[in-house]
Amino acid sequence: MKAVILTIGDEILIGQVVNSNAAYLGRELFSLGIPAEKTITVPDNEKEIISTLKDAFRNYDVVIATGGLGPTHDDITKKCIAKFFKKKFVMDIQVLKHVKEIFSRRKITMPPVNIGQALVPEGSVVLENKQGTAPGILIEKNKKIFCALPGVPYEMEYICTTGLFPYLNRKYKKLKKSVIKQKTLHTIGIGESLLAKRIGDINSIVKKGKDHEIKLAFLPSNYEVRLRITVSAGSQKKAAQLLKNAADIIKRGAGKYIYSYSDSSIQETVGKLLLKKKLTLSAAESCTGGLITTKLTDVPGSSRYVMDGIVSYADAAKVKFLGVKKDSIKKFGAVSRKVAMEMASGIRKRSNTDIGISATGIAGPSGARKNKPVGLVWIGYSDKNVTFARDFIFTKDRLRNKDIMAKMALEVVRRKLLSIKQ
Amino acid sequence: MKAVILTIGDEILIGQVVNSNAAYLGRELFSLGIPAEKTITVPDNEKEIISTLKDAFRNYDVVIATGGLGPTHDDITKKCIAKFFKKKFVMDIQVLKHVKEIFSRRKITMPPVNIGQALVPEGSVVLENKQGTAPGILIEKNKKIFCALPGVPYEMEYICTTGLFPYLNRKYKKLKKSVIKQKTLHTIGIGESLLAKRIGDINSIVKKGKDHEIKLAFLPSNYEVRLRITVSAGSQKKAAQLLKNAADIIKRGAGKYIYSYSDSSIQETVGKLLLKKKLTLSAAESCTGGLITTKLTDVPGSSRYVMDGIVSYADAAKVKFLGVKKDSIKKFGAVSRKVAMEMASGIRKRSNTDIGISATGIAGPSGARKNKPVGLVWIGYSDKNVTFARDFIFTKDRLRNKDIMAKMALEVVRRKLLSIKQ
Numbered sequence: 147m148k149a150v151i152l153t154i155g156d157e158i159l160i161g162q163v164v165n166s167n168a169a170y171l172g173r174e175l176f177s178l179g180i181p182a183e184k185t186i187t188v189p190d191n192e193k194e195i196i197s198t199l200k201d202a203f204r205n206y207d208v209v210i211a212t213g214g215l216g217p218t219h220d221d222i223t224k225k226c227i228a229k230f231f232k233k234k235f236v237m238d239i240q241v242l243k244h245v246k247e248i249f250s251r252r253k254i255t256m257p258p259v260n261i262g263q264a265l266v267p268e269g270s271v272v273l274e275n276k277q278g279t280a281p282g283i284l285i286e287k288n289k290k291i292f293c294a295l296p297g298v299p300y301e302m303e304y305i306c307t308t309g310l311f312p313y314l315n316r317k318y319k320k321l322k323k324s325v326i327k328q329k330t331l332h333t334i335g336i337g338e339s340l341l342a343k344r345i346g347d348i349n350s351i352v353k354k355g356k357d358h359e360i361k362l363a364f365l366p367s368n369y370e371v372r373l374r375i376t377v378s379a380g381s382q383k384k385a386a387q388l389l390k391n392a393a394d395i396i397k398r399g400a401g402k403y404i405y406s407y408s409d410s411s412i413q414e415t416v417g418k419l420l421l422k423k424k425l426t427l428s429a430a431e432s433c434t435g436g437l438i439t440t441k442l443t444d445v446p447g448s449s450r451y452v453m454d455g456i457v458s459y460a461d462a463a464k465v466k467f468l469g470v471k472k473d474s475i476k477k478f479g480a481v482s483r484k485v486a487m488e489m490a491s492g493i494r495k496r497s498n499t500d501i502g503i504s505a506t507g508i509a510g511p512s513g514a515r516k517n518k519p520v521g522l523v524w525i526g527y528s529d530k531n532v533t534f535a536r537d538f539i540f541t542k543d544r545l546r547n548k549d550i551m552a553k554m555a556l557e558v559v560r561r562k563l564l565s566i567k568q
Numbered sequence: 569m570k571a572v573i574l575t576i577g578d579e580i581l582i583g584q585v586v587n588s589n590a591a592y593l594g595r596e597l598f599s600l601g602i603p604a605e606k607t608i609t610v611p612d613n614e615k616e617i618i619s620t621l622k623d624a625f626r627n628y629d630v631v632i633a634t635g636g637l638g639p640t641h642d643d644i645t646k647k648c649i650a651k652f653f654k655k656k657f658v659m660d661i662q663v664l665k666h667v668k669e670i671f672s673r674r675k676i677t678m679p680p681v682n683i684g685q686a687l688v689p690e691g692s693v694v695l696e697n698k699q700g701t702a703p704g705i706l707i708e709k710n711k712k713i714f715c716a717l718p719g720v721p722y723e724m725e726y727i728c729t730t731g732l733f734p735y736l737n738r739k740y741k742k743l744k745k746s747v748i749k750q751k752t753l754h755t756i757g758i759g760e761s762l763l764a765k766r767i768g769d770i771n772s773i774v775k776k777g778k779d780h781e782i783k784l785a786f787l788p789s790n791y792e793v794r795l796r797i798t799v800s801a802g803s804q805k806k807a808a809q810l811l812k813n814a815a816d817i818i819k820r821g822a823g824k825y826i827y828s829y830s831d832s833s834i835q836e837t838v839g840k841l842l843l844k845k846k847l848t849l850s851a852a853e854s855c856t857g858g859l860i861t862t863k864l865t866d867v868p869g870s871s872r873y874v875m876d877g878i879v880s881y882a883d884a885a886k887v888k889f890l891g892v893k894k895d896s897i898k899k900f901g902a903v904s905r906k907v908a909m910e911m912a913s914g915i916r917k918r919s920n921t922d923i924g925i926s927a928t929g930i931a932g933p934s935g936a937r938k939n940k941p942v943g944l945v946w947i948g949y950s951d952k953n954v955t956f957a958r959d960f961i962f963t964k965d966r967l968r969n970k971d972i973m974a975k976m977a978l979e980v981v982r983r984k985l986l987s988i989k990q
Contacts (some may be wrong), residue, residue: 173583435865443857
């Protein structure tokens with residue numbers, strides 16, 4: 147079973163957009179057991195698109211294309227498909243209804259050009275797009291599958307998970323020889339090489355056999371490392387067993403740093419813990435500028451444990467709204483253990499929550515002081531029994547710092563709630 | 569002059585790595601005036617690499633390959649090049665010296681496998697790699713250029729800027745016929761199709777000529793649309809003029825919605841306006857959960873106009889910390905014009921800033937009320953002269969809603985500061 151990914155659009159070729167769609171499709175096709183053997187990016191140019199389609203359809207069993215399905219004149223993918231498959235366009239009533247609804251919901255008159263979004267090549271399977279106006283278009287021919295998806299990532303991913311992947315799964319279920327299973331563990335606050343050293347060589351521990359294989363991939367990004375275990379085996383049972391063995395080995399070496407064995411984010415993990423323990427939380431933020439509370443409230447239902455938060459960006463705001471002592475700022479500086487602790491206990495009392503957390507640091511690019519480099523952060527924690535603070539030094543990049551500082555504040559809460567050594 | 573980019577490596581195909589090298593090369597080749605017309609990713613597989621090389625070399629003038637030049641067994645690009653060009657390997661003394669130095673500096677005994685890094689196809693131009701052990705390899709044949717680069721991004725970029733790009737520049741200086749220029753305009757709060765309707769067909773307005781061309785691309789993402797204008801013309805002057813004409817036409821049709829003519833984000837745009845007008849701002853956030861203040865403080869130097877912010881997630885917090893009237897919440901609901909206005913004026917007074925903004929809405933996925941669907945948001949604005957609120961309806965997706973709601977709050981500020989109709 148051979149697949150090819152076509153991404154269509156000038157913006158990818160000239161590097162205005164990084165091709166994250168290809169990465170997403172590559173990853174997902176791989177775990178479906180239909181790995182992509184080639185990825186091709188072509189411009190918004192009819193001749194190029196059609197000749198690439200021709201090659202792709204000749205050489206591969208599954209052809210997935212993304213991009214160029216929008217309503218404007220530079221979107222020509224659908225026209226090319228119709229030409230290549232020699233199909234007429236027909237109006238899909240369901241899609242038309244959906245497109246009209248999108249506009250009426252926003253109380254906007256639908257521009258006529260959007261009617262075109264409901265035109266699909268005759269005989270194609272139309273995959274619903276609840277996230278936008280362009281449906282996915284799937285065509286089967288000569289036992290091969292072609293599918294065109296919109297280029298907007300969340301629209302494409304929606305159609306993939308609800309339409310395309312289930313379709314491929316049904317189609318190729320009988321053909322699959324080996325079972326492929328994956329599991330991704332999420333770690334935070336430890337580097338890739340140290341992590342690798344702690345885990346050891348997983349392949350030599352879980353022995354590679356004739357009919358099975360284990361791969362461990364380290365996927366680092368900004369002080370988080372995802373550990374993706376991929377196993378292939380002759381049966382579901384064998385694959386599940388191998389996956390469990392591998393996860394156990396990793397847990398022995400790196401347990402403290404793993405915040406998720408599913409695909410929960412750190413904010414989901416902390417949210418679940420707070421719900422379970424019936425605790426509430428509030429955050430006082432300086433360098434993170436609101437990102438801790440933003441992350442916490444990214445989780446649906448977080449209103450059950452997040453009441454409010456304060457961004458005390460200026461020193462005066464720390465004193466006025468959080469009860470931080472002027473003296474503490476004067477003596478230790480705003481970025482200090484003392485101020486982080488006073489911020490954490492201040493927000494806890496003021497908001498009347500069980501836990502208060504705080505972050506005060508130097509996000510950069512400027513603002514470094516003697517002994518206080520860019521990337522330094524103090525994270526404060528306070529509950530009715532204990533108040534403490536921890537310091538970390540991260541990068542010189544402002545946005546990367548804000549992100550990892552906010553996550554580490556949540557990680558400090560996770561470790562405290564689970565009685566894990568900080 | 570036609571270029572093609574080949575990226576080589578299983579890790580890209582299975583989506584373990586996002587293909588940022590292709591984006592880098594695409595961007596740079598474009599600005600060199602040798603735009604890539606295709607990007608192809610192939611696996612670490614000899615047959616595939618050679619057949620793709622063959623196609624590429626037949627159809628394009630410049631072929632740039634990255635990846636697979638390392639010292640380990642899965643790196644086979646160099647072998648494939650030698651085979652394809654029918655060349656023997658020779659030892660490059662300079663490279664050997666450099667590789668040996670790298671190891672001696674790190675006080676590590678050089679593994680013998682690294683000697684292979686100094687073997688290059690006979691007659692090729694060797695491009696120095698100060699960042700690593702694999703040099704770039706450039707081969708000219710039949711007036712066409714082939715170049716292989718290592719896949720590690722900073723090594724590849726080093727060789728590009730010090731070796732490959734200067735080489736291409738010298739080579740094609742005389743050949744360059746047309747100048748290519750680009751400009752990207754950023755809009756918010758209007759859909760792609762409505763925007764297209766307002767702008768009209770730019771190609772028919774700025775007439776396409778024999779020696780020049782204009783392309784307008786619509787790049788939508790979550791209620792923002794970037795408009796990328798690309799012109800090619802016979803001279804710098806002509807290209808600049810065309811770009812200006814095109815931007816003027818777009819401005820006439822969609823001026824109100826354009827927040828940036830450079831690549832500034834909405835938070836940078838608002839930040840610059842606040843600095844210019846010497847105004848300060850604070851935000852009271854409910855549904856956005858801190859994201860407005862997070863975005864504002866993503867901009868270095870934002871501490872000059874952002875003092876603090878409040879996330880009043882619970883109704884009680886709105887009353888306690890912002891002075892929202894209990895009656896207003898009871899009568900109109902927390903998601904209402906009245907409460908948005910009271911939040912905005914409340915935060916302005918409490919924080920003693922020139923402007924207060926607020927967002928109260930239903931981020932979803934649940935929480936809809938009668939006449940108040942998921943995606944509804946009220947944005948409040950308050951300064952010493954006026955307090956008002958506007959409502960918008962966005963999506964059913966929580967994270968997309970938070971993002972666009974926070975951005976629209978900033979957009980409301982931008983329009984007010986520039987006296988643009990809301």
